[in-house]
Amino acid sequence: MPFKFFRVTTSLLSVFLMFCQASHAQDSLKNLPEYSLPISNQKLVIAHCMTNIIRFKGHPFEDVCNPEYYPPTGNISAPIGGMNQVKPMEDSLLANATLDETVEFEMRAAMRSGIDGFQFYYVLGATSWDDIIKAYFRVADKKHLNFKFTFCISHPNGRAEAEKVAEFARRINGIMDEVGHNNDHWLRTPDGRLIVYQWLGEPLADIPADKKGLPNAYYVARAYKRLADAVHERFACLFTINEEISKEKLNEFLDYFPATWIWTLPYGKDYLGNMVAEECAKRHRTFTGSVFNDFYTSKTQHKGTWDMYRSVSEAVAAGIDKMDRKYITCGLSYNFRKLWEFNIEHNVPITNVITWNDYPEGHHLAPEINHNESFSILLNYYKSQWKGLSSPYANKDVAIVFFKKYKHDVKPSPYNIPVVPFQKETIPASWEDSIEVVSLLKTPGQVKVNGHVANAAAGFSxxxxxxxxxxxxxxxxxxxxxxxxxxxxxxxxxxxxxxxxITYTFSSEFDNFYRDLYPGFKPQYSHEYNPHFAGR
Known part of the structure; x- marks a missing residue:
């Protein structure tokens, strides 16, 4: 105990001393040689993981993805037609599981989906999440699972920089002291830096009124350097792009960071990734590609804002007239496919999956009764193309279907919570008024949907x-x-x-994909608009 106390005290003291340096900013962080070094020497699929959205005994899903509030009747969310439109399959399986059993399930399911590691959503104040992260390391070690982990420092708002750096440092040190800095499961660069993601991570820094002629990016980089020093690590930070960004602002960040990643900007002819990838190449920085499959929130928000109703009772009390939900038109599988093709064309070293398990925002790959396994099949196919390997489906026929439950211009009744697009439209909503089939065939064949026939080539169609x-x-x-x-x-x-x-998907691989996923796992089904479904 005295030793641990000394280490924590010393860490806090070192943070304090860093903040007591000369008052004049000195730009010792711009264009460091390490920013041009490779981020990875192998191609990896790394998924954003919502650390706390897992199910184990004594730890239910949060209200905004709790399966109890999926049905439109028989629960306290009935006045708004059911709080959620997503239903994680694992809820019943893991209701009495230990934490270790649950994280093993998550990793094995993710690996079957083609994912090589998680970057954990990591926020201030959520100290209990650290035990979840430790459990992932513990089980990956014990079960010899080849899986990588790191942190995604997310919207660290409020309080002064020194306080925020000190809290993150204390918690990260606690994790690293237990699992080991040298643990093979850390996601590191070839030269040993810890890859650290940011999601709206700029607020970690105090930006002074007098910036001494330096850009904001300098102060952000300085804050992360202080955090890295406090945890006795070298960081390779990936700053996030969450909206359209100018070339000038991008290059300010590229002066101070080695790599970037893009959040949920949909693909289109003017996709921002073109400019970002080009500038990264010019600057010898790493562009990491991103893919997301859907975006429809089960989260209900105060109308016209991103301020979420965090509990079912709060949402029901507000009522439908005071809420909305956010949406990005993804064109069924189109956005996911095109982003993957973009990443392959640009030969990115890391593909970021948005997300593994953010059920509330509807871009999850984890087992759920609407998305099912279909996007995971696409991921495994594209991953093989990206890595120059044979398709895992090369010797069989596979058909995958995607559709919405109703056309985009139909008005639901009686529970018509407004659905508000929040990105510029790059994919017309009318593209989703169809049934889409992706086929992977050994030889040419015919694909038939509800009696309508199309000729499909061998391979991908x-x-x-x-x-x-x-x-x-x-x-x-x-x-x-x-x-x-x-x-x-x-x-x-x-x-x-x-x-x-939400996009609904199903495939000929459903049974094969979920068979033996985890002992006792039984897939569940959505059949709201198929009253004659009798189970399988």
Missing amino acids: VHKFIMQNGPVDVSVSRNNSATIHFKTPEGITGKPYRADR
């Missing part, structure tokens, strides 16, 4: 079909002999009872 009410019937055939046939558990409706713009 995408076809769109007319949107019809009811469940979707999909088959693949050659010479009038079907090699695939399935009907979706969920259906399409012309009369939705509530607003729900």
